Amino acid sequence: MSLYCGTACRRKSFWCYRLLSTYVTKTRYLFELKEDDDACKKAQQTGAFYLFHNLAPLLQKSEHQYLLPQYSLVELEKLLGKLGQDTQRIEDSVLIGCSEQHEAWFALDLGLTNSSSMSASLQKPEMEAELRGSFIELRKALFRLNVKDASLLSTAQALLRWHDAHQFCSRSGQPTKKNVAGSKRVCPSNKIIYYPQMAPVVITLVSDGTRCLLARQSSFPKGMYSALAGFCDIGETLEEAVRREVAEEVGLEVERLHYSASQHWPFPNSSLMIACHAAVSPGQTEIQVNLRELEAAAWFSHDEVVMALKRNDPYTKQQNGTFPFWLPPKLAIAHQLIKEWVEKPTCPSLPA
Numbered sequence: 294m295s296l297y298c299g300t301a302c303r304r305k306s307f308w309c310y311r312l313l314s315t316y317v318t319k320t321r322y323l324f325e326l327k328e329d330d331d332a333c334k335k336a337q338q339t340g341a342f343y344l345f346h347n348l349a350p351l352l353q354k355s356e357h358q359y360l361l362p363q364y365s366l367v368e369l370e371k372l373l374g375k376l377g378q379d380t381q382r383i384e385d386s387v388l389i390g391c392s393e394q395h396e397a398w399f400a401l402d403l404g405l406t407n408s409s410s411m412s413a414s415l416q417k418p419e420m421e422a423e424l425r426g427s428f429i430e431l432r433k434a435l436f437r438l439n440v441k442d443a444s445l446l447s448t449a450q451a452l453l454r455w456h457d458a459h460q461f462c463s464r465s466g467q468p469t470k471k472n473v474a475g476s477k478r479v480c481p482s483n484k485i486i487y488y489p490q491m492a493p494v495v496i497t498l499v500s501d502g503t504r505c506l507l508a509r510q511s512s513f514p515k516g517m518y519s520a521l522a523g524f525c526d527i528g529e530t531l532e533e534a535v536r537r538e539v540a541e542e543v544g545l546e547v548e549r550l551h552y553s554a555s556q557h558w559p560f561p562n563s564s565l566m567i568a569c570h571a572a573v574s575p576g577q578t579e580i581q582v583n584l585r586e587l588e589a590a591a592w593f594s595h596d597e598v599v600m601a602l603k604r605n606d607p608y609t610k611q612q613n614g615t616f617p618f619w620l621p622p623k624l625a626i627a628h629q630l631i632k633e634w635v636e637k638p639t640c641p642s643l644p645a
């Protein structure tokens with residue numbers, strides 16, 4: 294059971310941690326680091342750093358998985374010294390979380406150049422040799438990481454990318470300055486504060502009661518089908534976005550929908566994927582594929598989907614030269630939606 298400390302007693306630190314659950318103290322600690330630059334600098338002294346190069350995380354290969362090396366501040370300072378770099382570069386790091394023991398975790402990109410520190414991009418091969426690891430594109434590495442590491446690296450990459458793309462104020466054109474944690478940037482001339490953003494995206498698995506509708510874009514790997522996805526338009530509710538995307542992409546009218554879960558998705562930019570199941574009436578299932586958005590869409594039976602979920606080697610070409618039908622990997626929320634449908638194909642009851 295979690296105990297809640299009703300009064301936020303501000304004695305030694307920002308909050309009184311004594312009576313709170315581990316989760317709450319951790320959350321409050323992270324909040325303090327985001328709000329208080331001095332506290333965050335202090336946390337760096339005992340913290341752990343994850344390294345990136347041009348948004349690719351540093352990983353070490355073990356037998357079947359990638360491992361995530363972390364460095365202390367002292368180790369990082371030593372490394373920068375060896376590579377002939379100023380330790381001021383550590384100021385570009387961003388806070389990405391902390392352990393239950395309050396060891397703060399930071400991410401630092403040594404390949405990106407920052408407008409204010411004027412630091413030069415470090416050479417990748419030189420660093421890889423020194424660190425005995427490789428900077429691997431996140432898209433390639435994500436599915437060979439455990440869930441916790443994958444989520445940590447997705448957050449880190451999204452935050453590093455956001456800072457890289459928001460170095461200037463869109464009103465004054467002046468360089469913006471990040472706080473120590475990297476939870477915001479401020480324009481020194483007009484005090485406008487910029488916060489990291491995610492784009493909301495709806496992802497919908499449409500069912501007619503016995504089959505589910507899956508689609509593919511030409512950019513997907515060969516043979517892979519997924520649920521319908523689309524960015525929310527400004528001003529739309531979640532329900533309206535689902536209805537519009539399904540109508541736009543396959544020409545069907547959704548009758549009922551049911552929220553399932555959500556996921557942060559770092560590609561190509563930061564999105565908040567909001568996953569739903571939706572139903573269409575069994576009498577109105579004729580698909581009209583919007584070829585400007587999709588390469589193909591089709592209804593799949595329960596058995597076909599069960600078979601596809603079991604497929605381990607999707608990239609193997611079949612004898613007739615085509616690729617087998619397969620589904621997104623476990624880590625993608627599309628996979629979870631499809632798995633839920635396989636386990637319970639009947640459709641839920643919220644009106645769209």
Ligand SMILES: NC(=O)C1=CN([C@@H]2O[C@H](COP(=O)(O)OP(=O)(O)OC[C@H]3O[C@@H](n4cnc5c(N)ncnc54)[C@H](O)[C@@H]3O)[C@@H](O)[C@H]2O)C=CC1
Nearest residue numbers: 492494519522523524558560561564566621625626627628
């Ligand atoms: N994690 C998962 O399981 C899955 C994630 N996704 C992600 O969902 C996202 C959206 O899916 P799509 O079918 O591509 O969306 P979509 O159906 O909305 O089409 C993309 C188009 O929407 C427009 N657009 C509107 N707002 C945009 C914004 N904020 N950023 C970029 N483009 C915007 C652009 O013209 C773009 O070409 C993709 O980024 C994809 O990576 C898609 C399927 C599965």
Ligand SMILES: [Mg+2]
Nearest residue numbers: 521522523586
């Ligand atoms: Mg789409």
